[in-house]
Amino acid sequence: MxxxxxxxxxxxxxxxxxxxxxxxxxxxxxxxxxxxxxxxxxxxxFAQPISKSVDDGKITENSYLFLLPYFLGNGETGIYFAYSYDGLKFQWLSDRDLIVPAPKWGDESLTRDPSILYHDGIFHMIWTTSWNSRSIGYTSSKDLRNWTEPKQINIWRERNDVNNTWAPELHWNPEQKEFLILWSSTTLAELNDGDHSEDQHGYDHRSYYSSTKDFKRFTSPKLFYSPQDPEYSVIDPFIAHDDRGTKTKKDDRWVMVIKHELAADKGGKNLRLTFAKKMLGPYGTTLGKPIVGAGTAIVNQMSEGPTLFQHQGQWHLYWDAPGSEYSYCLATSDDLETWKNRSAELDLPVGQMRHGTVLKVPLSAVPSINQ
Known part of the structure; x- marks a missing residue:
């Protein structure tokens, strides 16, 4: 074999x-x-199933592949990849080799929380560079083997009142035809506003966004999400389009899964949902009940780093639960309300894979597979 x-x-x-x-x-x-x-x-x-996938808003029939970039330890070595044909059994990509070695950027040389997106024939990937940084990392590839020289992006530009930039997630905005980057940060203003919404780690995160068309010029960061009534720290936002299973676009919506970052005894350390009519929101400021993680029946401990998408008419939620019995976790749902734990069905190439993004792409996006 x-x-x-x-x-x-x-x-x-x-x-x-x-x-x-x-x-x-x-x-x-x-x-x-x-x-x-x-x-x-x-x-x-080789016996590939057929599934609907969305590329720039157009639905086409394609054989598909699941990609999972991830990191190990603290992210000091670089980014690894796994792949799967069914979203359950994952294998090493490139025989356990690093796909993107950690760049030499001094105190900002980590490769945590990699997020990958395929658009217009190119794979784009971004990641967290440090626990306390205002920058993110970026690289791109056409074939998953040859990557451009990693680029360090100061997403906050001239602002120096920001403590960190965690878990950037990359999305394509079909209406504006540009890339959308979401992440979580603690600003000094939020941390010192006296509302007691900070978490036990000394952070008070909110979600922010920036847009770019070319990964050279970026819009100034803006607030993307802050829960209200009560207000509290949140991290790891991930959004997905929901067509509600109908032909009309009138009832379309966007769903965001995000981590409640307060301590478990304060209702946090779990993943929750909120919804919006448009990609950029506004999203409901009151999060729904926890669906997985601490305080739930599905992997009842700290959970983070979610990926959410539809596959064969069913919602798939992947996430990271450090220290749990699972190297990585999966739950599925038909309606975004009732969830089934599928974590035990995952077959992964390594233990304790850390926060990545599961991306479903057409098989044709990986040219080498047809050689």
Whole structure:
């Protein structure tokens, strides 16, 4: 059995070429039989299901692949990748090699919380560079193997009243035709406003956003989300479009999953939902009840780093629960209200994978798989 994604592709191609080149009709029949056996042995890799995927708002039928960039430890080594054909069984990409080694940026050289997006033939990826930084990291690739030189982006520009920039998430805004970056930060104004909304770690996070068309010029950060009544620290926002299963766009909405960051005994350390009619909100300022994490029946402990999307008509929520019995977690729902814990069904290549983004892309987005 092949050890990695790239070995699988290259291995099948070389076997076919070498046998066809040197064998006659009789041996050609043997070759055909061997190929059939190979395909059978790797049926999970080659027998691709068909699913609807959204690219720039257009729905097309594509074979698909799930990508999961993640980090280990404190993020000091770099970004690793896993891939899957069904969203459950993940394998190493590139035989356990680092895909993006940690850049040498002094105190801001971490590669935590990688977020990946595929748009217009290019994979874009951003990440957290430090526990206390005003910058994020960025790189891009056309084939998942060759990445541009990592770029450090000071997303806050000239502002120096910001303590940190955590878990940037990358989205495509189809209406404005630009990239949307969401993240969480503690500003000095929020931290010192006396409303007692800070968490036990000494932070008082709110969610912010910036937009860019080219990853060279960025709009000034603006407040994206702050819960009210009561007000409290939140981190790790992730948004997804919900067409409500109807043909009309009138009832379309956006759903945001976000982490309540107060202590578990204060109702936090879990993931909750809120909704909006438009991508940029406003989202409901009162979060719903916790759906997974501390205080729930699904992985009842600290949970963070969510990814949310629809797959075959069902909502899939992936998240990170450090210290739990699961390396990574998954819950599914038909209606965003009742959730089923699927974490035990996940088959992952390494223990304690940390905060990444699960991205579903057309198989055609990874050219090497068809070689």
């Amino acid at each position: 092949y050890k990695s994604f790239w070995h699988l592709i290259n291995g099948v191609g070389l076997s076919s070429r070498s046998m066809v080149a040197v064998m006659g009709i009789q041996k050609h029949l043997i070759t055909v039989m061997l190929v059939i056996l190979l395909l059978g042995a790797n049926a999970s890799c």
